[in-house]
Amino acid sequence: MRSLNTTKPKTRLSNSNLLFMIAGIIFVLMYGFALISYPGSFMQFQTFFDLFNLNSALFIVTLGLCVVMIAGGIDISVGAVCGLVTMACAMLLQSTMGSIWGALLLALGIGTAFGVLHGFLIAYLEIQPFIITLGGMFLAQGLLTTLHKDPINVTMPAFVSLRNFTIEIPWLGTVNRLGYFIPCEIKPGVIVVVVLVIIFAVLMKWSRFGRNVYAVGGNSESARMLGINVKRTMFFSYVISGLAAGISGFVFLMTTGAGNIGNGALFEMKAIASNVIGGILLNGGVGNLLGAPIGTLTLLTINELIRAAGVQSNLQAIVSGLLLYVFIVLQSIVMSLRGRRKFRLALPSWLKPQQLQDDKKIDN
Amino acid sequence: MLRLKAYVNRLSHLFLPLSVLALLIIINLIKGADYFSITMVNGAFYGNIPNILFGASELVILSIGMTLVTAASRGQDISIGEIGAITSATFVLYVLNAGNVTVWTILVGFLISCVVGIIIGAFNGTLVSVFKVQPMVATLILFLGGRSIAFMIDGKVSPILANEISNKIGTVIPGIPIQTPIILTAVFIAIVAVVLKTTNLRLYVESVGINPSAVRLNGIDPKKIIFLTFLIMGVCSAVAGFIAVNKAGRHDSVNILKFIMMDAILAVALGGNSLAGGKFSISGSIIGAYTIEMLNRTLLRLEVNPEAIKSFKAVFIIILMVIASPVVRVLVGKVLDRIKTFYSDRQTDGLNNAAVSITGATGKKEE
Numbered sequence: 001m002r003s004l005n006t007t008k009p010k011t012r013l014s015n016s017n018l019l020f021m022i023a024g025i026i027f028v029l030m031y032g033f034a035l036i037s038y039p040g041s042f043m044q045f046q047t048f049f050d051l052f053n054l055n056s057a058l059f060i061v062t063l064g065l066c067v068v069m070i071a072g073g074i075d076i077s078v079g080a081v082c083g084l085v086t087m088a089c090a091m092l093l094q095s096t097m098g099s100i101w102g103a104l105l106l107a108l109g110i111g112t113a114f115g116v117l118h119g120f121l122i123a124y125l126e127i128q129p130f131i132i133t134l135g136g137m138f139l140a141q142g143l144l145t146t147l148h149k150d151p152i153n154v155t156m157p158a159f160v161s162l163r164n165f166t167i168e169i170p171w172l173g174t175v176n177r178l179g180y181f182i183p184c185e186i187k188p189g190v191i192v193v194v195v196l197v198i199i200f201a202v203l204m205k206w207s208r209f210g211r212n213v214y215a216v217g218g219n220s221e222s223a224r225m226l227g228i229n230v231k232r233t234m235f236f237s238y239v240i241s242g243l244a245a246g247i248s249g250f251v252f253l254m255t256t257g258a259g260n261i262g263n264g265a266l267f268e269m270k271a272i273a274s275n276v277i278g279g280i281l282l283n284g285g286v287g288n289l290l291g292a293p294i295g296t297l298t299l300l301t302i303n304e305l306i307r308a309a310g311v312q313s314n315l316q317a318i319v320s321g322l323l324l325y326v327f328i329v330l331q332s333i334v335m336s337l338r339g340r341r342k343f344r345l346a347l348p349s350w351l352k353p354q355q356l357q358d359d360k361k362i363d364n
Numbered sequence: 365m366l367r368l369k370a371y372v373n374r375l376s377h378l379f380l381p382l383s384v385l386a387l388l389i390i391i392n393l394i395k396g397a398d399y400f401s402i403t404m405v406n407g408a409f410y411g412n413i414p415n416i417l418f419g420a421s422e423l424v425i426l427s428i429g430m431t432l433v434t435a436a437s438r439g440q441d442i443s444i445g446e447i448g449a450i451t452s453a454t455f456v457l458y459v460l461n462a463g464n465v466t467v468w469t470i471l472v473g474f475l476i477s478c479v480v481g482i483i484i485g486a487f488n489g490t491l492v493s494v495f496k497v498q499p500m501v502a503t504l505i506l507f508l509g510g511r512s513i514a515f516m517i518d519g520k521v522s523p524i525l526a527n528e529i530s531n532k533i534g535t536v537i538p539g540i541p542i543q544t545p546i547i548l549t550a551v552f553i554a555i556v557a558v559v560l561k562t563t564n565l566r567l568y569v570e571s572v573g574i575n576p577s578a579v580r581l582n583g584i585d586p587k588k589i590i591f592l593t594f595l596i597m598g599v600c601s602a603v604a605g606f607i608a609v610n611k612a613g614r615h616d617s618v619n620i621l622k623f624i625m626m627d628a629i630l631a632v633a634l635g636g637n638s639l640a641g642g643k644f645s646i647s648g649s650i651i652g653a654y655t656i657e658m659l660n661r662t663l664l665r666l667e668v669n670p671e672a673i674k675s676f677k678a679v680f681i682i683i684l685m686v687i688a689s690p691v692v693r694v695l696v697g698k699v700l701d702r703i704k705t706f707y708s709d710r711q712t713d714g715l716n717n718a719a720v721s722i723t724g725a726t727g728k729k730e731e
Contacts, residue, residue, distance in 0.1 A: 074500075121682065125689040128639045130440065134626055135681040142675025149671065273504055282498040314512040321509025328502065332495035
């Protein structure tokens with residue numbers, strides 16, 4: 001396919017890739033602007049890595065939500081599930097029979113349970129996803145407050161060592177004012193994020209499931225006529241989202257080391273915003289999975305930039321809202337300019353040209 | 365008989381909210397038989413029913429707007445609480461700066477807040493109709509930034525509305541036995557009913573929700589209709605903010621109408637409306653909104669642990685949606701058909717199975 005692309009450079013870019021490119025360019029411009037305006041802080045590699053270190057849970061939630069959004073659904077329970085997992089794991093670790101593997105299993109179990117519940121109700125009983133995941137959100141929040149109301153600080157030695165564990169990159173770093181060389185640090189959560197991004201990208205691009213997700217999100221009726229099991233695809237997209245929420249809860253606990261009611265609050269809104277910036281539309285069927293981490297990075301860079309500018313906290317929310325507005329309008333203008341020339345593609349290019357190519361091969 | 369059946373069919377969308385309401389009333393009556401008792405305190409009615417009507421007044425108004433937005437734009441507005449916070453902040457700002465507070469001050473302040481609501485609705489509506497952004501994403505902007513704007517309008521304090529008139533609007537006007545928010549809600553519902561009866565709004569909104577391109581070919585601009593529904597949403601939010609701030613007596617921009625959009629969307633869904641647009645029923649949404657308020661109060665009345673209230677609510681919602689889901693409905697219909705054929709089988713003893721199934725099918729068609 002790539003060789004064909006080089007021989008035929010006029011192959012149209014799909015909407016997914018176009019939106020992804022816009023997201024990438026916006027992120028590069030944003031970070032470039034940050035570098036120029038605040039070279040002191042943004043020039044350091046550690047600042048960039050800290051975006052990952054402190055927000056790895058948000059990245060994972062965004063990835064899971066991305067799959068559901070491409071399949072044309074919505075899952076607003078992710079933040080609450082993430083919070084529930086942190087509290088449940090913290091309680092388990094603080095109890096006498098706590099172990100890290102047990103906590104990990106608990107996190108995966110809670111996430112999968114919520115995913116299976118949502119997936120079954122939405123896919124097989126055909127209930128509106130917004131209401132069901134809203135119910136899931138209430139359920140998770142209620143369970144969270146029922147479990148424990150006060151923050152729990154995990155003091156289990158094995159977990160504390162895991163929390164404090166950092167990977168140093170010896171060849172990257174900064175020299176501080178006293179002349180000491182400080183290497184860059186990466187938390188284990190970042191590795192989880194990277195691994196998950198790779199797994200999800202492979203899953204969405206090369207597996208049958210991923211292609212089914214795009215087809216279902218683009219037009220579920222025609223996907224059904226093509227012989228795709230629409231219900232199973234939707235079911236598994238919600239299971240994946242729930243699983244990602246579970247993992248993100250554990251990673252959240254690994255970053256902060258405490259279970260708290262406020263953990264994961266508003267993650268669902270942040271994740272939706274990141275996905276939209278990353279070019280994944282709520283309509284479904286459009287979006288590149290790599291757009292999810294790019295969108296999250298853009299959102300976090302905006303927040304860091306506003307923080308660095310020293311604007312007061314109320315203006316912060318307004319400014320980030322305005323920037324979101326600019327992105328959304330920009331995307332919409334680009335899409336409409338594109339739609340004016342030719343009919344819009346519902347499927348991504350690597351699905352559509354393949355069939356054309358096959359036809360051509362047969363013709364030849 | 366046929367006419368009665370047609371009438372029942374027309375009301376079938378109200379089956380879900382009404383049955384839930386009935387269920388809640390039964391639960392409450394089991395808990396205590398004095399549920400419907402109304403007492404007279406200081407010349408006004410108090411009791412469970414007036415309390416529900418009083419508490420749900422903002423939710424009812426917002427769910428009316430949400431129904432229209434959902435029907436036309438096939439998406440939900442999640443910034444309604446924030447719009448209410450901003451509009452009520454401008455109302456409070458005007459009233460506090462006016463000096464001597466008369467009825468006219470309140471009225472002008474209310475109209476100003478309505479205008480602000482329309483402007484914000486126009487902002488959302490432009491994004492949705494002209495730029496073709498999904499409603500949830502478009503309103504996410506104000507959801508994130510709205511409360512901060514309200515806080516800045518307030519001047520970073522939570523101002524207190526200490527005057528006679530807003531106190532009366534929030535509670536009771538002497539001489540009238542019903543609390544004022546209930547009257548305001550009733551007036552609003554009446555206005556909406558008159559507008560829907562006398563104008564083509566319902567037809568246009570429903571047809572835009574069902575098929576925008578067909579509507580465009582018929583000479584109606586779907587953009588204008590969607591824009592209009594967002595303007596109406598802005599007015600609804602302004603009215604709800606007005607009632608909420610007068611009820612509370614002070615403007616707390618952080619907590620006023622917080623997370624009410626979830627309840628409003630839930631009310632729309634409970635009312636038997638599809639969240640994917642199309643046909644809508646305002647009466648269903650109104651009953652749904654009252655049902656939610658009743659559910660909240662029932663859980664409190666049953667002395668559920670306050671920490672667990674949300675999960676009970678969630679379980680209730682999920683069970684409700686499962687019962688109302690199309691698949692379960694079809695399944696129940698099939699089971700009922702089976703039972704019918706089983707009985708007809710018994711009656712027509714001599715016939716074989718195939719004939720019975722045919723008669724069963726024709727009998728079903730006749731129904």
